[in-house]
Amino acid sequence: MNSSNPSPARTVRLEARDGRLTGPTAGLASGFVQVNLVILPEAQANGFLRFCQANPKPCPLIAVSEPGQRSCEVLAKELDIARDVPAYCVYRHGELAATPVDVSDLWQDDLVTFALGCSFSFEHALVQGGVAVRHIDEGRNVPMFKTSIPLQTAGGFSGQTVVSMRPFLATEAIRAIQITTRYPQAHGAPVHFGDPAQIGISDLMKPDYGDPVSVHADETPVFWACGVTPQQVLMDAGVPFAITHSPGHMLVTDIPESQVALL
Incomplete structure (x- = not known):
């Protein structure tokens, strides 16, 4: 793709790089894979790799630099990981220290x-497939919740x-389950649907990350494993230094969605 006529995915990255895009990326660059980022010093990277391998549902590995x-x-192509995400989170010793839009000055x-x-x-x-997505329709960040579903301990990480x-x-909901099952590298099928209390969620209107969305009386909440899981795990582990995307603010890649779908 000629950089003078960028693809929708590259357009999103350039807008993030220039500071024109600082909001969530849901619904942007349709047809291209979006990814969560975890950036760690090499000393912790080996252990985190083993953790991802042990927990492929919340941590489906697409690439490692x-x-x-x-x-x-x-x-x-022409990617700058330190600038091409709309917002980042910086963690120091397990605490959220900053939420910059550029981490070039922190790069090691x-x-x-x-x-x-x-x-x-x-x-x-x-x-x-004709299935409306509520947070896109309402212009909000997807609601994300901590749960009681245990992770497999590996590499010094747990949670x-x-x-x-x-x-x-x-x-x-049935159609959504059918469709998402085809995308194991994007968390795949849901991990739960129905009563949120069964997985430790007390109030759907009070997400731990993201924004609340409307849930009507005749609707069923459906829950997918989320790429924010590693952020919580990093905090629980108290890692000295880490950078991630800000929840809902993804890196948009040039990978076509068809490439990660099971046909």
């Missing part, structure tokens, strides 16, 4: 980037799964 690289050809030669699949990637398929929620009528 070489230490110090701010580019990754697997994800996109030993940083390893993990790109993890994101449920935003299957939302285009849902809409194409509970974070989920994203989308409400549907019963017939729509």
Whole structure:
């Protein structure tokens, strides 16, 4: 793709790089894979890789960079990982220290980037399949919740799964499950639907991350494993330093969604 006539995915990245886009990326660059980012010093990267391998549902690995690289050809050409995300989170010793829109000044030669699949990637398929997505329709960030669903301990990391929620009528929920099952690299099928209390969620109007959305009396909440899970795990582990995307503010890649779908 000629950089003078960029693809929709590259347009989103350039807008983030220039500071014109600082909001969530849900519904943007339809047809292209979006990814969660976890950026760690090489000293912690090995353990985190084992954790991802042990927990592929919340942490589906798309790509891993070489230490110090701010580019990754697997994800996109002319990519700058430190500037092409609308908003980042910086963690120090398990605490959220900052939420910048550019982390160039924090970059280190030993940083390893993990790109993890994101449920935003299957939302285009849902809409194409005639299933409306509530947070897109309402112009909000997807609601995300901490749960009681345990993760597999590995690499020095442990904790509970974070989920994203989308409400549907019963017939729509069945269709959504059918569609998302085809996208294992974007969290795949839901991990739960129905009563949120069964997975430790007390109030759908009070998400731990993102924004609340309307849930009507005749609708069923459906929950998918979420790429914010690693952020909670990093905080629980008290890692000295880490950078991630801000919840809902993804890196949009040049990878077509069709490439990660099971046909």
